[in-house]
Amino acid sequence: MSAPSAASSLPVAVFLSPEPARRDAFRHGCGGRFLRLLVVESAEQAAELMASESVDLLVLELEGYNRGLDLAALGQLVVSASGHNTAVLAVCPFTHASWIPALNRYGPVDYAIAPLLDEAMCDVAAEHLQRGGSAATPASLRALLAVRTRMQDAIADIDDLARMPARVCATLASFPGVAHAALFEMKASDDLQLVGQAGKDGLDMERLLGPAAERARSPWRHAFPGLVAALSGELCLLDAPEKAGEPELAMNLLTQDIHMVLGIPVRLSGGAERGSICLMFEQQHWFSPEDFATLAALAQLAGFALRTAEMARDTEQLAAQVTRLATTDALTGVANRRRGEELLMQEARRARRYHAPLALIAFDIDRFRQVNDRYGHAVGDLALRTVAAVVGGVLRSSDQLVRTGGETFAVIAPHTSAIDGLKVAEKIRAAVAGTDFAGCDRLTISAGVGQLTGDEDPDKLTLRVDAALARAKRAGRNCVELAMS
Numbered sequence: 001m002s003a004p005s006a007a008s009s010l011p012v013a014v015f016l017s018p019e020p021a022r023r024d025a026f027r028h029g030c031g032g033r034f035l036r037l038l039v040v041e042s043a044e045q046a047a048e049l050m051a052s053e054s055v056d057l058l059v060l061e062l063e064g065y066n067r068g069l070d071l072a073a074l075g076q077l078v079v080s081a082s083g084h085n086t087a088v089l090a091v092c093p094f095t096h097a098s099w100i101p102a103l104n105r106y107g108p109v110d111y112a113i114a115p116l117l118d119e120a121m122c123d124v125a126a127e128h129l130q131r132g133g134s135a136a137t138p139a140s141l142r143a144l145l146a147v148r149t150r151m152q153d154a155i156a157d158i159d160d161l162a163r164m165p166a167r168v169c170a171t172l173a174s175f176p177g178v179a180h181a182a183l184f185e186m187k188a189s190d191d192l193q194l195v196g197q198a199g200k201d202g203l204d205m206e207r208l209l210g211p212a213a214e215r216a217r218s219p220w221r222h223a224f225p226g227l228v229a230a231l232s233g234e235l236c237l238l239d240a241p242e243k244a245g246e247p248e249l250a251m252n253l254l255t256q257d258i259h260m261v262l263g264i265p266v267r268l269s270g271g272a273e274r275g276s277i278c279l280m281f282e283q284q285h286w287f288s289p290e291d292f293a294t295l296a297a298l299a300q301l302a303g304f305a306l307r308t309a310e311m312a313r314d315t316e317q318l319a320a321q322v323t324r325l326a327t328t329d330a331l332t333g334v335a336n337r338r339r340g341e342e343l344l345m346q347e348a349r350r351a352r353r354y355h356a357p358l359a360l361i362a363f364d365i366d367r368f369r370q371v372n373d374r375y376g377h378a379v380g381d382l383a384l385r386t387v388a389a390v391v392g393g394v395l396r397s398s399d400q401l402v403r404t405g406g407e408t409f410a411v412i413a414p415h416t417s418a419i420d421g422l423k424v425a426e427k428i429r430a431a432v433a434g435t436d437f438a439g440c441d442r443l444t445i446s447a448g449v450g451q452l453t454g455d456e457d458p459d460k461l462t463l464r465v466d467a468a469l470a471r472a473k474r475a476g477r478n479c480v481e482l483a484m485s
């Protein structure tokens with residue numbers, strides 16, 4: 001690029017905007033600053049001009065492209081500008097900052113963040129030309145690369161997945177100039193959750209943005225970069241809070257000494273799920289193309305971290321569900337036989353340790369075969385569910401009801417002696433006898449009750465209680481028998 005040699009020979013500039021009003025405004029406001037200022041409406045016109053005469057500066061006014069940017073056409077223009085030694089300045093709307101790294105892939109492009117007042121725009125263009133574009137800042141890139149390495153370490157610690165989002169934020173907040181880092185995740189179409197934050201004391205994203213429930217519908221969703229990036233999937237760079245057009249938001253940020261906010265979209269899976277990284281800076285910071293590439297890599301890592309944490313949560317839930325299925329009787333919802341055996345072993349150990357009594361009750365529905373035979377299996381099933389519900393309703397919360405077989409159940413009753421166990425069994429018998437069963441006659445149960453003795457094996461107690469239950473059947477049913485010791 002050829003810098004202006006003297007004030008008398010101001011450089012030649014081309015200003016490209018699809019919007020006539022913007023072209024007029026720039027021509028009137030900034031025309032006097034250039035030896036020649038040519039305004040054009042399309043990339044083709046700009047390319048023709050650059051081919052026919054020497055152009056020092058090409059200003060791409062991207063605000064007019066909100067409804068769709070022809071990246072390939074503008075990219076070709078950047079390629080041609082770099083071939084002609086023409087400096088390129090993109091004036092990019094803050095909500096579409098991803099256009100900057102996208103254009104950077106075609107060649108060197110400096111940027112300014114819009115909206116800009118006309119006067120400020122002329123100053124930026126002139127400044128840009130005088131300093132010969134923005135120099136890359138290796139120190140900032142080094143710092144960003146160091147953050148990336150620390151982020152990889154933070155993610156590699158899979159032993160503490162629940163704290164991963166917080167670790168990721170703490171790592172992001174260590175980038176020089178970042179006062180606060182936050183991670184947002186879309187949990188549903190209107191549920192944007194703050195999953196982690198770290199930074200300067202007193203800076204709290206919840207307080208800044210208000211209640212989580214309204215975040216995705218907040219009027220600031222078009223203004224605050226963390227929200228814009230998560231909701232639209234666009235890189236959003238607000239380099240001055242007042243540019244967002246939300247005075248209250250600007251005041252909140254400036255009160256906290258925040259002068260720049262960057263929102264980087266985060267992809268959570270191949271689909272539409274997404275989130276964002278939100279970095280708040282105390283000072284403005286210029287990003288080189290390498291910086292943008294590193295920020296994109298950080299967003300990928302953050303996406304991986306969130307996905308991993310989510311997968312860990314899913315696996316935990318799945319494991320809990322498998323355990324529940326493996327230990328629960330599908331028909332009645334009470335503990336199944338296998339779980340019952342485990343519970344009895346556990347309670348026997350506890351009873352011994354604390355020298356507390358433990359009672360076991362086994363009960364069986366009387367002549368249940370007749371229910372099935374007369375009314376059908378479906379009515380029988382419903383009766384079994386009703387028995388489980390009725391008995392569950394008369395037990396203490398510390399008692400465990402178990403379905404040990406087809407129409408046989410057991411109750412493990414901690415801190416319960418044989419005498420008290422007899423009372424519980426009697427309560428069960430009376431409750432079942434007093435219940436109306438849908439679709440069939442009244443039902444009764446027979447029960448056997450026993451108390452764990454000394455160092456008795458729980459299996460032995462089960463045998464004694466089953467024998468007592470058999471005696472209750474022989475005694476005419478609808479009664480309770482105490483197990484012999």
Ligand SMILES: Nc1nc2c(ncn2[C@@H]2O[C@H](COP(=O)(O)OP(=O)(O)OP(=O)(O)O)[C@@H](O)[C@H]2O)c(=O)[nH]1
Pocket residue numbers: 331364365366367368369370372376377378379380381384405406407473477
């Ligand atoms: N509907 C239904 N019936 C079941 C289920 N499991 C076992 N049964 C039935 O329960 C009945 C048990 O019959 P028996 O063992 O002869 O005992 P009973 O008819 O209750 O007679 P007593 O126990 O001697 O009073 C059988 O008809 C089984 O088919 C089940 O899950 N659903």
